[in-house]
Amino acid sequence: MNAPLGEQAVTMQPPGGRPSFTLKSLAMRRPDIAAGLLALALAADPARAEPLACRREIAKQSARYVQSVMKARERCADRVIAGRLPPATDCRSEPTTALRLASAAEKASAGVVRACCGTDGLCATADDDSLAALGWDVGSCPNLQNGACTNAVGGDADIPVCFTCIGAAAVGRLIALDFGPDGPAPAAPAIAICRRAIGKEAARFLVAKSKALRTCWDGRLRGVHQNPCPDPGDGKATRAIAAAAAKMTAAICTACGGGDGRCGGGDDLTPASIGAAPDCPPVQVPGGAACGGPIDDLTGLVACLGCVTEFESDCADRLAVPLVAAYPAECNPPSPTCHAGVTCASDADCPDGYTCRDNGGNTRYCVGPACTDDAACSGAGVCRQYCTFAGCGARLCQCAGFGCSGPDQVCVDDGGLACRKLCTQDSDCTDPFGYVCVNPGFADGICIGSTPCE
Known part of the structure; x- marks a missing residue:
């Protein structure tokens, strides 16, 4: 010995x-x-040295990655709204943006390897900082809102895989909220100005909060203070975050609040005209407010943007400092289960493996994988043909109350949801919708027949 x-x-x-x-x-x-x-001798022995440099680098690279991805995604979306990119552009794969995203991930990984994987610059060798000393002996990535960030964490090289996955997921969810269910798209000048302001200001708020939190936690890691961040933190983070939130609110209200440039006036643009989601995602800021609920007006939209940005930022931030702050349970709560007839606002409302889809009639509900019977469906789902305006689709797991459910039922609802087919004449109506077009003289009719979806 x-x-x-x-x-x-x-x-x-x-x-x-x-x-x-x-x-x-x-x-x-x-x-x-x-x-x-x-x-x-202690300083020269990496196996015995305190791995402070590695801990700080993980926090730094995680924050930088989130900031870089947010800037790249927002910049691409802004170009779509401005008409400089095609309306159908997917900013995750648009060449310039994809290169920026890949570069950000590569830099994050390289930074962690340099700081954590010893003098040989190689991970999975004897001189790596131990996961236990870093607070990363967690077994697997702790995930975000029941997403896909569950990679095994068996060595230092797995740490950036985890925080880049959760960082990208957090930004993606924010982008979906900022630009609505249909994503960024060109619009009339007033709407376009508002949409661009929402994207820019929400991104600036996220970046500002991420920077403030990273500085605060870095002070904690270095022993400058022993406080949780941001409050009381380093005495600066809370004020910086509040100032950034106020700046976001003022800028969005100026761009979207009509002639008076204020939220709450009678001339505000409505959330529907902006293209916003009807409901705020039902997430809860760690240790703070719950964000969910209807978005009824511009004031509610701005409040939702601020709340959800706080949530995503806090989760990505806390992930990176596990030795001094546990990953909040609010960031990855138990997977939801189906409730019959209840619509969804986002994938976060759905059981694992399900997504929140619009069936074409402005009705969004949780739909899962292909199935043959109810036993194949998790999350209290049922196996039904997917009900859309295009007709009865393949049998998919879905939350009850929406799909075509039996031999005596054709899913028809004049309010919008239907397993039905629009028609102008009887010949438009093909199986399984029968061969009769009802009300063809009043714009589009509805095919009615005796062979329902099953």
Whole structure:
């Protein structure tokens, strides 16, 4: 068994000479010099050194990644609204944006490898900082809102895989909220100005909060303070975040609040005209407010943007400092289950493996994988043909109350939801909708027949 370092026979040998003394013998003669040499030995031994540099680098790279991805995604969406990119552009795969996203992930990973994987610059070797010393001995990535960020964490190289996954997911959810269910799209000048302001200001708020939190936690890691962040934190983060939130609110109200440039006036643009989602995602800020509920007006939309940005930022931030702040339970609550006839606002409302889809009639509900019977469906779902205006689709797991459910039922609802087919004449009506077009003289009719969806 090795002796403690202070008792080891560390040999001191002058160049070209023979050994003259050991650290143990020196400690008996000159304890002051021995203490200095011991400190140097500890600093030179990466296995014994405190892995502070690695902890700080993980927090830094995680924050930088979130900020870079948010800027890249917002910039692309803004170009779509401005007409400089085609309306159908997917900003995740648009070449310039995709390159920026890949570069951000590569830089994050390289930074962690340099700081955490020892002098050889290779992970999974003996001189890596241990996961336990970093607070990352968690087994697997803790996920965000029942998403797909569940990679195994068995070594230092797995850490950036986790925080880039959760960071990208957080930004993606914010982008979906900022630009509504239909995504960014060109619009009339007043609407376009408002949409662009929402995207820009929400992105700026996220970046500002991420920077403030990262600085605060860095102070905690270095021992400058022992407080949770942001409050009381370093005494600066809370004020910086509040100022950034106020700036976002003022800028969006100026752009979207009509002639008076204020939210709450009678001339505000409505959430529907802007293209916003009808409901705020039902998330809860860790240790704070719940965000869900209808978005009835511009004031409600701005409040929702602020609340959800706080949620996504806090979750991505806390993930990166596990040794001083546990990952909040609010960031990945238990998966929801289906409730018959209840619509959804986002995938977060749906059981694992389900997505929130619009069936074409402005009705959004949770739809899962292909199935043959109810037993194949998790989350209290049922196996039904997917009910859309295009007709009865394949059998999919879905929450009850929406699909075509039996031999005596054709899913028809004049309010919008239907397994029905529009027609102008009987010949438009093909199986399984029968062969009769009802009310063809009043714009589009509805096919009615005796062979329902099953």
